[in-house]
Amino acid sequence: MERVALTPDLRMSRNPMFADAGTYPSDALPRLDPKALRSAFGKFATGLTVVTAASDDGPVGITANSFYPVSLDPPLVLWSIARCSRRFRAFADARFQTIHILGSDQVDLGRRFFHDGRDFSGLDTSAGIGDVPLIDGALARLECEIVRRVDCGDHLVLIG
Numbered sequence: 001m002e003r004v005a006l007t008p009d010l011r012m013s014r015n016p017m018f019a020d021a022g023t024y025p026s027d028a029l030p031r032l033d034p035k036a037l038r039s040a041f042g043k044f045a046t047g048l049t050v051v052t053a054a055s056d057d058g059p060v061g062i063t064a065n066s067f068y069p070v071s072l073d074p075p076l077v078l079w080s081i082a083r084c085s086r087r088f089r090a091f092a093d094a095r096f097q098t099i100h101i102l103g104s105d106q107v108d109l110g111r112r113f114f115h116d117g118r119d120f121s122g123l124d125t126s127a128g129i130g131d132v133p134l135i136d137g138a139l140a141r142l143e144c145e146i147v148r149r150v151d152c153g154d155h156l157v158l159i160g
Contacts, residue, residue: 047102048107049065049099049101049102050062050064050102051097051098051100052098053090053094053132054130055094056090057118059118060118061117062087062113062114062117063113064080064081066155076160077144077159078159078160079099079158080155080156081155086117087117090117092158094146096129096132096143096144096146097158098128098133098134098143098144099142099160100138101139101142103138106137106138120135123135146158147159147160
């Protein structure tokens with residue numbers, strides 16, 4: 001079993017997201033090894049989603065496993081996107097997005113949008129709210145209006 005201390009390094013501990021808490025992570029814990037943390041995160045079994053949006057350059061999609069249901073009342077979900085993603089701006093600016101929850105037989109669809117966010121060729125789609133592309137055949141589709149964007153380190157959390 002791998003052990004990783006989830007204490008951010010000094011640069012991350014100055015992140016303004018800790019300002020509301022009135023405290024910073026403890027200096028008593030060992031410093032974070034980013035490679036070990038990434039390895040530990042990679043051991044977590046997660047679902048597979050494709051998130052789609054409409055952008056100024058046309059429809060865009062991205063594979064995301066950072067999806068999380070937040071609340072039933074009101075209905076809220078979240079996902080996050082890395083700031084270094086080539087598709088960051090399209091999703092950060094989009095008012096509406098659709099989260100497609102994929103089945104185990106749809107790994108190829110996940111791979112497609114991992115590699116190319118503009119390749120909707122050959123897919124059965126329709127237009128959802130805000131002209132967001134809806135991909136047919138997903139286990140579930142959640143059409144979302146983004147109600148909050150939260151800066152969180154090297155990612156942006158989108159809540160819809």
